[in-house]
Each structure stands twice: as C-alpha cells, then as structure tokens.
Amino acid sequence: MSVRRRALAELGVGVGLLALAAGLTVDVLSPPKKADAEKPRTVVTNAMLQAARTDNRCTRGRVALTFDDGPDIYTPQILKVLRAYRVRATFFVMGQKAAARPGLIRAEAADGHLVENHSWSHPHLADLDQAQIDWQLAATQRAITTAGAPAPTLLRPPFGNTSATVDGEAKLLGLRVIRWSIDTDDWRGREPGDIAASVLDQVVPGSVVLMHDGVRQSAATVQALPTVIRGLRARGFCTALATD
Numbered sequence: 001m002s003v004r005r006r007a008l009a010e011l012g013v014g015v016g017l018l019a020l021a022a023g024l025t026v027d028v029l030s031p032p033k034k035a036d037a038e039k040p041r042t043v044v045t046n047a048m049l050q051a052a053r054t055d056n057r058c059t060r061g062r063v064a065l066t067f068d069d070g071p072d073i074y075t076p077q078i079l080k081v082l083r084a085y086r087v088r089a090t091f092f093v094m095g096q097k098a099a100a101r102p103g104l105i106r107a108e109a110a111d112g113h114l115v116e117n118h119s120w121s122h123p124h125l126a127d128l129d130q131a132q133i134d135w136q137l138a139a140t141q142r143a144i145t146t147a148g149a150p151a152p153t154l155l156r157p158p159f160g161n162t163s164a165t166v167d168g169e170a171k172l173l174g175l176r177v178i179r180w181s182i183d184t185d186d187w188r189g190r191e192p193g194d195i196a197a198s199v200l201d202q203v204v205p206g207s208v209v210l211m212h213d214g215v216r217q218s219a220a221t222v223q224a225l226p227t228v229i230r231g232l233r234a235r236g237f238c239t240a241l242a243t244d
C-alpha cells in the first residue's frame, strides 16, 4: 500500500482526503467512522501473558517501544499486554482520536506511558501552511491535556515528514520532533512473527521501534507484542520511554 493510500485508509473515508485536497480547513474532518463501527478481535490470551514476569535489565541497552495512530479499538489490548509485562511505552496519538476516546488517553497516562503528539488528523504536515500546522499541533495538545494526560513534549510527524516550518511550530509549542529507527511495517498486514522478527533482527542499544495501536491491522501487533518484549529481554535489552 502506498503512503498516499495509507493516508486515505487512516482517515477512514475518502472525503477526508478530498477535503484536504480541496484546501478546506482540517477541522471539518470527522473521526474515522469506519474504525469506530468495527469490532476488535479479542487477541490477548492467557498463554500470551504467561511468561510476563521477565526481568527488564538494561545489560545491553534501552529500547523504546512506540505505538502510533491511536487511541483506537486495539489500544485496550495493547495496554493489557504492556501492563502484564510491566512495560512502559510511548503512544503517539492523533488529536481527533484522543477527543473521541479520552478515557483511553487517561488509561495510557495512568499506566505510566507517555502520551505524545501525532497531529490531529494525520496529514502530511509539510504540505500545510503555517496556520494549519499550528492548528494540527495545538489542537492535539489541547485534546490530550483535556483528556487528563500531561502536555506532550514530543511530536512524531505523520509519515516522518517534516520541514523547517513544522519544526519551528513544534518548537513554539515545546515539542521536540522524533522519528523512529526500526519500522515494523505492522500496518501493512504482516504476520505477528514477521513483526516480532523485524524488531529482534534489527535491535541495537537506543532503538526506537515504530508499531501501531490505531490501525485496522493492529490485532497482529497485539499478538506480536509478547514475543517482542520477551525477545528484547532475552537479548539483554530493557524497554524504556522515548524520553529516557
């Protein structure tokens, strides 16, 4: 799937992209209704959580697990796995989804995870003008703090695309731009084993792992997560927050 088609999928309905293409302001976009209508598959099993009490020793270094594009229907299952393994992670959330599911934002923060800024509606920020960029970032900050989480200090621009203007607007809001170093491509519909292998084959001290809790393919990410955590710990890596 191309990046452009992914944008379309994430917006849920084509009209969102059409609105952007027509130059309308982004706040006319509605949350992705298609995802709302979809029921999550229950993926977490007791067997997945059995070996949860593994040590989190940093003998080889730290790794940041990060989850993008939520909060959404698979976020509660991601949180359940993280809680069982006592892992703290970083969620880069979309403002429009934070506004739609504030309880999940509160749950993320309550579990000690970082809740960070991933824009309001997942546009290519570098294609927007300064006022639109500012709105995308500031409205997302407001949605997150209104939900009850601390104000984000990190911005992960959608698709990793940024520009001097985006960086400048982020800085004005106290946001540091961060990308990732390992892309699991979990949103492409990969098998859980392949998602886990992409992490465990590439991991080095300081790796920042990109996964998704807010896409339709996130069931596979939930299934991969225990293998990822156990594999990292078996290799001497501990899991840490993106700001650690």
Ligand SMILES: [Zn+2]
Pocket: 068, 069, 118, 122, 158, 159
């Ligand atoms: Zn994203």
